[in-house]
Amino acid sequence: MTHDRRREALAAWYHLLAHPEIRMDVEEQYDELLKAADEMEQAALISSSEWRTLVREAGVAFSHATEGVGRGT
Secondary structure, eight states: OHHHHHHHHHHHHHHHHHSOOTTOOHHHHHHHHHHHHHHHHHTTSSOHHHHHHHHHHHHHHHHHHHTTTTTTO
8 A cells, every 4th residue: 555655656756756736836836846855754754865766857857947047048
């Protein structure tokens, strides 16, 4: 059962990473990704190493989405 919850939670996380909800700006998406990663770690669905990987991936996506913002591009 836990394996199914883990798989579903990770699938939902990666779906949100690739397809933010309508009207969700990049900061909201980033916050939701971090919150979901925290919840998965607290529920023991992922390890702390996996948590760090998810947080890193969310940060990279945030960085790419905000590149050039405020620089006239």
